Amino acid sequence: MNVDFAVLERTGAVAGGIIVGVVAFYALYKDWSTPGVENHVFKLMLLLLGFGAILAILAGINVLGNFPKVA
Amino acid sequence: MVENRAQSAHVGPGFWSVTAVLGLLAIASIVFWYWFPLEQYLPAAIVTARQVDTLFRFMAATGSALYIFVFGYLLYFAIAFRVKPSDPPDAIGVQVHDNHRLEFWWTLIPALFVVLLSVVSVKIWYEIMLEPQNGLVVQAIGHQFNFTFRYPQINGEITDEMHLPIGVPVTLNLTSSDVIHSFWVPAMRLKNDTVPGLVTSIRFTPRLTGRYQIICTQFCGVLHAQMNKQVLVVEDKASFDRWYQGWQVKNAHVSNALPAAGGAAVALTGGSAPAGQTLFAQKCSACHAIGPFNQRIVGPGLKGVLHDPSHPDLVNGDPATPANVAKILQTGYVGSLGAMPNATTNGLSNQDIANLVAYLDSLK
Amino acid sequence: MAVASIAHGSAHGDGADQLYVETRELRLQGFLLFLVSDCVLFSSFIFAYLYLRNSGQGWPPPGIKRLDVAFAAWNSVLLFGSGATMHYALENWKHGNFMKYMWMLIFTIILGAGFLGGQAYEYTHLIVAEHVSWWGSGIFGASFFTLTGMHGFHVFVGVCYLTVLLLQSAAGVYTGQKYFGITAGTLYWHFVDVIWVVLFSIFYLI
Amino acid sequence: MSIESAQMTHAGGIAGHIHPEPQGFVRRYVFSIDHKIIGIQYIITAFVFFMLSGLLAETIRTQLLNANGGFVSPETYNEVYSVHGSAMVWLVVIPLLTGGFGNLIFPLQIGARDVAFPWLNMLSFWIFPVAGLMLFSSFLMGAPTAGWTEYPPVSLQGSAGTSMWAAAIFLVGVSSTLTGINFVVTLVKMRAPGMTFTRMPLFCWGQFATAPLLMIATTALAAALAALFMERVFGVPFYDPTKGGSPVLWQHMFWFYSHPAVYIMILPAFGIISEVLPTFARKPIFGYKLIAFSSMAIALAGFMVWAHHMFTSGLAPYLQLPFMILTFAIGIPTGIKIFSWTATLWGGKIHLTSAMLFAIGFIALFTCGGITGIFLAAVPYDLDVHGTYFVVAHFHYVLVGGSLMGVFAGMYYWFPKMSGRLLNETLGKIHFWLFFIGFNGTFLPMHWLGIEGMPRWVATYDPQFEFWNRFASVSSYVMGIGILVFFVNVLWSIRAGKKSGPNPWNGRTLEWMIPSPPHYYNFKNIPTVYGLPYDFSHPLPYTGLEEELTDAPPALAAGAH
Known part of the structure; x- marks a missing residue:
């Protein structure tokens, strides 16, 4: 269930x-x-707004902010 | 331009004699600061104190020479060029706007002086910073409102005087148990703040026996003014050794753990790693990082403390086992860099200790 | 030359008198300087955050999870989108398209409010599910809630201001020549957006 | 661009816009939007706070008459010097020089009718007395004790008044920021036609260098204070090391403001001196451009040297050297100014009025403070005397011998513009000599007290320092009497002083071309400027001033209402 939300959010982030x-x-x-x-x-x-949009896309496709899971 | 040159050739009544007097005064002040017996008022207890005195002499001599010229001309101009009763009411002064040659020189000369002063300061700074590192390691801890001192091989803390042998390089590690203090010995011409959660160090070599006042120079609470009662005693090696052994005997039975904490070994079953993680953030993270051993805050980084083949032993020499970690958590530990409080001081229950050990064990 | 297409005739025509033109210059410069000093305020807190973050406790500090990047990315896009709509609101105003302007302004307000809702959701999640609080979670709680809270407050003020602009525009307060309030609103809203670009990268992406 | 915008002004714009004169006492003198009234309000309020914190200063000196104190308890003593320092910096010197003289004089000097945002100006003034009362009322709940720097963690232990202190200083900061914005816009946009930047009087340059500092640095302080407040009131950990915060963080944030604040307190005083000297020496200021640009250089460099207050705080050693060398480098523009002022006196026809005496005294004392500043910038020597009375001596030479002497010079010089009357010259000279001698007697011995080992912030001290402390205390009473003479002079002269007329000093800047005190609209017609105000052998470089001293009504432009 949770995973679905994350995928949805990422898709939204990339599209937006x-x-x-x-x-x-x-x-x-x-x-x-x-x-x-x-x-x-x-x-x-x-x-800077365009730069922010690029950041959001990169975060959406897991290029940025993709951290290994910490215990 | 011609007009200007004519004016500058005619600089006013008595200008050159005043300049000569000011020059003589400036030279006299330089000589004064060169010969001034600073050490008679304030002994230079460590080697670099004399370098600091040299820097002071240099700055005082140039500064007072400069000041004599500025103040002398100011006074002379204010008197020599004051308006006279015979002047018409609309009399105006010499209409000169600037003089590029003069401005060039009084920009260049201070700039050169700044370069010179920088060179001198940096040189002396290096001498202070490059004092040897391999000498006696002493720790001074600031408290409201006194300092305590820890020496290697002396248990516990020394609360009255600080003794040092003459001629032996010293590394003094400074930290604080409550607020920021500052450890200053005027005779050393050296101070550093003791900052809680940080260890800073100063290094020096005592060169003169004597008793020197230790003063706190950072406001630390209501009795800050009283925090000047302790002394640094620099003495010869033999006296120092006697004093040192005396404390070793006297404190032989004092535990290094701040207040003595005893009790049975903690039962480690049932420790919860997530609970330990939360506790670690509250109780330990000010001094320990979750990182490799050499990521030091006050103590070492604790990632993999129980699973690190390159550091099989704990700081007290015991093998790195959960039971021994629990023991350190229980009793506290005093190292060269800082004091780790025991379980009572840190407010850790036995369950907390079990949780922390479980957490540390989970880090690999 | 968007301006030229609506300002017919000289600056003296159509009620945009010399006094207004000069006063507008002053207000514009004053407003920009206000944004500069606000920017310094954010910078100071950002400096504090980065300083504390690098003080050796590791990041995130022990016991605290990474923030949810996916949700934040989606929420940021809402705010960035509102920046784009606001830009076109002003463009449309300058071109005299009143209805388009109004719709763009309404979109901006909705997106801004949506961002605030997302932030409220994120706060609730952190506080309720992860037990992270402003005062009880060390430097993480201190820097995260202070900075994002301050930014959220700016967004809230912005949403209120844009709502006022909407009502004023409907009431015909602004004219083709005298619309400094709209310019100021756009500047402020862009500023809030751009601050979020920085906050988003330093809290979620590094 | 700047010249264009200045020449763009014409009858239909701001230059021609004359507000109707406000009616009624409240609109005229209480909630006034007139920059001159606001300036006077600032000056009066700041002098009230000056009296209060001066009393605190005498309390400090009375306590230090004896080595073991005894006049007040150590707790009270700590509160007294903390409030003394905070009030003198934020409620006296900064408001006097920026809000006070800034508001009062520089719009007149650039030929403007008011500042850019008169309502904002009123707001920034009214924040200031509120904040001042908050600061002093902190005595009721236990005032802050950790000095004006309030280093945590000790300030986290302080009583409730410390939070009040943070809130009060935050408010003063808001007021300063608004003033800064207002002044920058006014100076950039509202100069009279022909008043290019390089024709501005040097007082305007002083304000122009200060205003951005007010605007930017103060905001950084606001952040630090807000964090301190949140930590104390809500327990949000920023500075407490036991919760993961860093006490050194406060020092960075505090000094990033407070070093530029030092220049906020001195650059306008530089400006005052640069006005007083040419007027009373009857000759042009020496090196106008160098003085103007060195102000800007000092303001800019002021942002890059804050860590020289932190050499002993556990700063990484490699960071110490650049901060030291940059600080030394600030000595160069400062030296240029001092040499230029001294050279301005050469060949003049010097009228030794009270204002001139204070200006000359300023140079003498400020130079001394500047030289000891170089001592403190040198890291090895700072490691010795940091936190001692040497530092106390240094900053009193700069702030009292510098800024406050500048304030007094300005008071004697511009009092006619406030009141239409002159201050009494005899009393003024008595004031000067009592103040000058008392000042040196108080603060000169502190140099060697500090070197020999007397730390700051102490309610009691080692008996070996008793003689010089007594000497300083007695001298401080002399200084106090000097200031009383000044207050008597002001109160007497307002009612019975000699009428000054528009231009009692034969000044040449624009404020002297209009009546004293000026009309609420300042200028009947905005003048056009053709040159620098300091060329005494030339005719005045202004046109359009013919009607200013006549009874003709002001020319109302079309846009006026």
């Missing part, structure tokens, strides 16, 4: 991560040349 990542990087690409302080901050934030 891909969507968010694509959206974030697309938005970053589209906004690349906007001027002004707040838009520069937005771009930085989008970059």
Whole structure:
């Protein structure tokens, strides 16, 4: 039962991560040349958001945060 | 520019004579700090104390020379250039904004001085750090509000004076049983904090016999001011040996376990490893890591303490068996780096000990 | 040039007077500086956590299990997703698509609240099933609950603020030229997201 | 970019925006949003706290008249010096120099009508007296005893007042952070047209270097204090080694704030001195750019040297050397400033007014404190004198001889801008000489007391130190009398002092171009700036000031309401 939940969560994380990542990087690409302080901050934030999405995907497919079971 | 140069050639009434006087005063102060008999006021009890004094002389001499110039010019300018009753009310001073040559020099000279001071300090720092490691190992433990000392081959703790033989390198390991104290002997020009949960060490070689005050310099509670009553006695080898043997005899029957704890061996059946794991986090993890032997906090790392072929014996020389681990847990242990409290002090019931041993046994 | 497409005419037109333009600059800069100092607050606690983590007790400390990475990854995606929707909420506002803006804002609020729900679930699980508490579990409880709790509080404040924005927008408080509240909300929400990227990696992934 | 934004201001914007004058006592003087009133509120409140913590200081010295104390119990003594230190740092010097003189003067000097966020400014002021009362009320429940640094674990054992202390200092921190944000935005965005960064008066540079420190460093302290509070009240283990925490962690977090805090307390004083010296020497400040940039250098380097307070705390030895050398390096920009100020006096037409005396006294005493700072930065010597009276002497030379002398110079210099009246010069000179002599008598002997072995934080001490302690105590009474003279002077001059007129010192910065005290809107027309304020041989580098001293009403712009 528990295992099913974990698989579900991981699938959700990977799928959601891909969507968010694509959206974030697309938005970053589209906004690349906007001027002004707040838009520069937005771009930085989008970059980090995309990075977070990648982290979530990697955690979802067990590349990151995959620790051996401790007794 | 021409105007500026004309002005700088004309630096004001008495400028050069004042400069000469200040120069003489500066030289006098340097000579003063060079000859000042520091050790007459405060003996240099260890070898590196004299190096620290040298550093002090160097900084005091350059510092006071600098100060004499700044303060002297300040005073002289304030008096020589004050507005005179004969001046018109809207009189203004010399309109000079800067002088790049002057600014260059007074940036460069302090910078060079900083380099020089760094070199001198680092050199003396190395001499303090590189004192030999293989000498007598003594432990000082800070308490509210006194220090206790532990020597190899003397049971228990010494609560009054700390004795050291002259000329023998000493490693002093410092730790604390409650709050942060600081172990300072002014005659040693050396101090270090005693931090609970940490062992720090200082190394030095006594060079002068005498009795020197030990002072706590970190606020440690309401009687902090009273924590200056103990003394460090540096004496010749023979006196030291007499003192040392005296304590060996006197403390022969004192257990190394802090308060003597006796009792029968603990029954180890029925120990629960998960319960032991929780207990370990509460009672042991401040000093012991769950890691390999050499991952030391205060004591060694305890991963596989019962299953480590490269360390078949426990710290007290007994073979690493569950019963012997239980014994150490029961009685406590005093090593060169720190004191492990006994079961009473640590609040461990026999069941707790059984649980802890079961947990340690489960780590492989 | 998203801005240009809605701001017709000069800055003086359509009610965006010179005073507003200049004041907006001030408020924007002040708000960014506030975020900087908030960032320092998080950094200090993160420093404390990493310092304690490396003080030799091993991680996680004995007696405490690893955190559930799968659940946290899913929950993080909720929050990251809300960052993306918030970004498009502001974009739509700038393009004058009011209804799309409102829907994006509503999605953001739902996702943010969902993240908070997930965090509540995680806390409950830790406290009830694994007996980990804020004060009784050594440095693990101290650093985990303090940092994530502080972040959760920021998310909570953000959800409240976005709800207020939603109501204000419905009531027509903001116009095509004067919408600093929405910009500030977006900046804050992105900030909260980005902090979570850091917290997620240092608590779950290393 | 900065020049553009300064020149962008025109009639329709903030520069032309004049608020209606607030009516009623409460809106005018209590919950005022006028930066000048808020500045005066800060100064009055801080001086009240100064009196209280000054009394605590005299209590300390009275206790130390005798080697075995006896004036108060050791418990009380520990409470007294802990509250003295905390209050002097957080409730007196920082609020006076940033909230007080900062608010009062620098918006005038850059030609602004107010700070960027007047309401926020009011909020940061009103947090401050609340926090101050909290700190002093901790005496009722057992004040903190572990000094202003409150190192755990001993502060974890302290009585309930320690938690109150943490909460109070946290609140002061919030107030400082808001002030910092406010000042940075004001200085970057609200300068008058033509007031480029390199034309700003040096007091503004002092504030400009300080404000980011207030904003960033204070937040780090807030985290440390919050953790201490949680540990004491809820038992959450951060610092207690028996529960896995680390006492050294507090020291890192505390000093990461408190070293920059040292510069928060001195950089604005540098600014005050840099205003007073050229005005009374009637000549340009020597090396304007070097002084301005060295302030920024000091502020930046201030974040990289915190561990020099921790050489004895069990820091890894290899970490000690970089911190030592970086600390030495801060001596270079500081030295540049001192040499430049001394050179400013050369060739001047020096008017030795009270403000000028305090400025010269500042240089003399601060230089001494700076030199002993180098002593303490050298690791081998710090291992000797750390935690002794040598340190006490050092930081009193910097904070009292430095910051507080700066505050007094500023008080004598800018009092006309607060009240429209001059402080009495004779009383001012008596104040200076009593204070200067008393100060040196109090703190100079502490150098050798520390070297010979007198530790800090002690209620009783070894009888061999009795003579110099008595000497210091008696001198501290002289200093106390000097400060009483100052208070008498202020109270008398507010009612009966000589009317100052707009510009009693022939100052050339913008605040002297408008009436004393200024109107609530500061400037009738925002001036345009063409150069530095320190060129005494040139005409004033401003235009647009013609109507300031006339009875003409201010020009109301379209955006005003």
